[in-house]
Structure formats: C-alpha cells, structure tokens
Amino acid sequence: MAIFKRSLLTLLSLVILLVLVFFLSRLTGDPSYLFLPVNATPEARAAFAAQNGFDQPLMVQFLRYVGDVFTGEFGTSLRQQRPAIDVALEAFPVTLKLAAVTLAIAIAAAVVAGSLAAYRPRGLVDRTIGVTSLAGASAPDFWVAITLVLVFSVGLEILPTSGMGGPLTWILPVIVLGLRPFGLLVQVVRGSMIAALSAPYTKTARSKGASEGRVIFVHALRNSTLPVITVAGDIAASLINGAVIVETIFGWPGIGGVMINAILQRDFAVIQATILVTAIAILILNIGIDLLYRFLDPRVRFA
Incomplete structure (x- = not known):
C-alpha cells in the first residue's frame, strides 16, 4: 500500500512538473529572436511561429504538449532539428x-x-x-x-x-x-x-x-x-x-x-x-x- 501511495504521489509530481516546465519555459522569451536574423520582418516571425506551433493560444499549445508526452512524443529541437x-x-x-x-x-x-x-x-x-x-x-x-x-x-x-x-x-x-x-x-x-x-x-x-x-x-x-x-x-x-x-x-x-x-x-x-x-x-x-x-x-x- 505504501508503494502504491508513493507511486500516486510520483504521478502527481510529474503532472505538476509538466505544467510548470511548459509555462516557465515560455517565460524565457520568443525563440524567433534567436533563430531569425535581427532584421527579420514580422511576416517572417509569424511564419516561424506557425511552423513550430507557437501561433496557437498558449492553452492549446499546452494541451497538445501534454497529449504528445503521454504518447511518447516530446517535440523537435529547434536548434538541432531532431527529436528532443x-x-x-x-x-x-x-x-x-x-x-x-x-x-x-x-x-x-x-x-x-x-x-x-x-x-x-x-x-x-x-x-x-x-x-x-x-x-x-x-x-x-x-x-x-x-x-x-x-x-x-x-x-x-x-x-x-x-x-x-x-x-x-x-x-x-x-x-x-x-x-x-x-x-x-x-x-x-x-x-x-x-x-x-x-x-x-x-x-x-x-x-x-x-x-x-x-x-x-x-x-x-x-x-x-x-x-x-x-x-x-x-x-x-x-x-x-x-x-x-x-x-x-x-x-x-x-x-x-x-x-x-x-x-x-x-x-x-x-x-x-x-x-x-x-x-x-x-x-x-x-x-x-x-x-x-x-x-x-x-x-x-x-x-
């Protein structure tokens, strides 16, 4: 029973971590300013956001992220262009x-x-x-x-x-x-x-x-x-x-x-x-x- 309770607490901790990691990582800023030239046009930034799914509402991005995690999909690295x-x-x-x-x-x-x-x-x-x-x-x-x-x-x-x-x-x-x-x-x-x-x-x-x-x-x-x-x-x-x-x-x-x-x-x-x-x-x-x-x-x- 103790191990079962510990497993439930572990699952709860992971769920809380999923939420915190997603929203706190977004506080680091817009990645387009690092991956696009300094003089990139608003259209280019919008295209970059659409290509990587950043143009959708934050809650939609989060739900998609949670669904992907539970199916074993963690997204693609922007820098290395391979599975994260x-x-x-x-x-x-x-x-x-x-x-x-x-x-x-x-x-x-x-x-x-x-x-x-x-x-x-x-x-x-x-x-x-x-x-x-x-x-x-x-x-x-x-x-x-x-x-x-x-x-x-x-x-x-x-x-x-x-x-x-x-x-x-x-x-x-x-x-x-x-x-x-x-x-x-x-x-x-x-x-x-x-x-x-x-x-x-x-x-x-x-x-x-x-x-x-x-x-x-x-x-x-x-x-x-x-x-x-x-x-x-x-x-x-x-x-x-x-x-x-x-x-x-x-x-x-x-x-x-x-x-x-x-x-x-x-x-x-x-x-x-x-x-x-x-x-x-x-x-x-x-x-x-x-x-x-x-x-x-x-x-x-x-x-």
Missing part, C-alpha cells in the same frame, strides 16, 4: 556516470572518515574530520568549482579547465560534486558508528577477543549501513540536480549542460525533455531506495 527526447537521452548517461562515480567515492571516503571519527569521539581526529566535513557540506558548488579551476588549472596548470576525456578531466568535477555528499555522509556514519560501538553486541565481540578493526569494520559498520543507504538515496537524487552547475562550469556533455544551453537558446522542446527525463530518473531512484530500505530492514517491512 533523443538529445536528452544521449546526454543523460554522461550525467549518470558522473553522479555514480562521485557517489561511490563519497560513500567510501565517508565510511572510512566517519568510522575513524567515531572511534574516539571529541578527539583530535574527530574534531578535524568534523570541521572538514561541515566545511564540505556548506561550501557552494559554484564557488568551490571556480576556486579549484583558478588554483589547479590556471595557477598550477596541472588539471584541465573543462571537457570530458582522460582521468584528469574527472578530478575537479568529482571533487566539486562530491564535497557535499561526503560532508553529509560523514556525519551520518559517525553518529551511527558511535551508537553501534556502544551497543551490547560490540562489547560481546570485544570480550570474545575480536580485534578493534574487526569490531569497527565488521560488527559495528555492518549494523550502521541502513541510515547511510537512506541518506545516500537522497544524495544520489541531489547529485543529478547538482550536476547541472558542475557540468556547465566544466563543460561536460551531460544533461545539465544540454539543459542550460536549451534555456539560453529558448529551445522549448529540449528544455521540457531534459527536465522531464531528469525528474523521472530521480523519482524512480527514490522509489527504488524505498524498496531497498524495506528489503534490508525487517522493522520497516513489518510496519
């Missing part, structure tokens, strides 16, 4: 790959750092990791990106400023995109590990002669993963959203860069397709995390 959904689906795997690599590295680093911080609470290591993680979780992505480019690309000239290619092109985007997830996950891992290390089963493991490494990374960590999975699911969704800024700054050919270019070019069909594809991916991801959490935690399943 193809443009979005070609770019989305790049964003998904960047988000997946970033999340994997952030989780691995946060598990190690959070476990070390929890081993001696309020110690020097705990305070250092705490300050670092909070700074990473609070720093704006665009500011960190620009700062790293100025230092490592412009100043030291050891990393490329933009583009997607060899391993070096991944370093700055992954760092910028992963700082906030790392900071949040460290706090979650630390809190869960502190509770787990003081639990009776870890005391029993110590009394049986288990090493500290086994107590921390086997007994305690295994029972501290459920909160991490929950937060990681939410973070995965935010990474896809955050990739819009990172891809734009670093010139990655992902869906974020395509979306920004479509907004600047007033390519309505591509704007609608990229946002809808991103939203559907995030909603599916959230439902998947709910199912995984119910599978891993019997208390949630029985409730």
Whole structure:
C-alpha cells in the first residue's frame, strides 16, 4: 500500500512538473529572436511561429504538449532539428556516470572518515574530520568549482579547465560534486558508528577477543549501513540536480549542460525533455531506495 501511495504521489509530481516546465519555459522569451536574423520582418516571425506551433493560444499549445508526452512524443529541437527526447537521452548517461562515480567515492571516503571519527569521539581526529566535513557540506558548488579551476588549472596548470576525456578531466568535477555528499555522509556514519560501538553486541565481540578493526569494520559498520543507504538515496537524487552547475562550469556533455544551453537558446522542446527525463530518473531512484530500505530492514517491512 505504501508503494502504491508513493507511486500516486510520483504521478502527481510529474503532472505538476509538466505544467510548470511548459509555462516557465515560455517565460524565457520568443525563440524567433534567436533563430531569425535581427532584421527579420514580422511576416517572417509569424511564419516561424506557425511552423513550430507557437501561433496557437498558449492553452492549446499546452494541451497538445501534454497529449504528445503521454504518447511518447516530446517535440523537435529547434536548434538541432531532431527529436528532443533523443538529445536528452544521449546526454543523460554522461550525467549518470558522473553522479555514480562521485557517489561511490563519497560513500567510501565517508565510511572510512566517519568510522575513524567515531572511534574516539571529541578527539583530535574527530574534531578535524568534523570541521572538514561541515566545511564540505556548506561550501557552494559554484564557488568551490571556480576556486579549484583558478588554483589547479590556471595557477598550477596541472588539471584541465573543462571537457570530458582522460582521468584528469574527472578530478575537479568529482571533487566539486562530491564535497557535499561526503560532508553529509560523514556525519551520518559517525553518529551511527558511535551508537553501534556502544551497543551490547560490540562489547560481546570485544570480550570474545575480536580485534578493534574487526569490531569497527565488521560488527559495528555492518549494523550502521541502513541510515547511510537512506541518506545516500537522497544524495544520489541531489547529485543529478547538482550536476547541472558542475557540468556547465566544466563543460561536460551531460544533461545539465544540454539543459542550460536549451534555456539560453529558448529551445522549448529540449528544455521540457531534459527536465522531464531528469525528474523521472530521480523519482524512480527514490522509489527504488524505498524498496531497498524495506528489503534490508525487517522493522520497516513489518510496519
């Protein structure tokens, strides 16, 4: 029943998104001023509008748009003159790959750092990791990106400023995109590990002669993963959203860069397709995390 309710809420969210994306995209202006010469005549602009269906009343355009979406038709890109959904689906795997690599590295680093911080609470290591993680979780992505480019690309000239290619092109985007997830996950891992290390089963493991490494990374960590999975699911969704800024700054050919270019070019069909594809991916991801959490935690399943 809970999954059924979540599915209904997901469908309602998509409907609301359809409305918002359509009307907000029209606020960017008349695309004829970008696709036609500056001195184009009113007749030429009227012909352009008629050719692309912009001459009809806005509500008629919206109803046609909704009908097309439910039949799998997302319109044609004004700039590329090909289906907008193809443009979005070609770019989305790049964003998904960047988000997946970033999340994997952030989780691995946060598990190690959070476990070390929890081993001696309020110690020097705990305070250092705490300050670092909070700074990473609070720093704006665009500011960190620009700062790293100025230092490592412009100043030291050891990393490329933009583009997607060899391993070096991944370093700055992954760092910028992963700082906030790392900071949040460290706090979650630390809190869960502190509770787990003081639990009776870890005391029993110590009394049986288990090493500290086994107590921390086997007994305690295994029972501290459920909160991490929950937060990681939410973070995965935010990474896809955050990739819009990172891809734009670093010139990655992902869906974020395509979306920004479509907004600047007033390519309505591509704007609608990229946002809808991103939203559907995030909603599916959230439902998947709910199912995984119910599978891993019997208390949630029985409730």
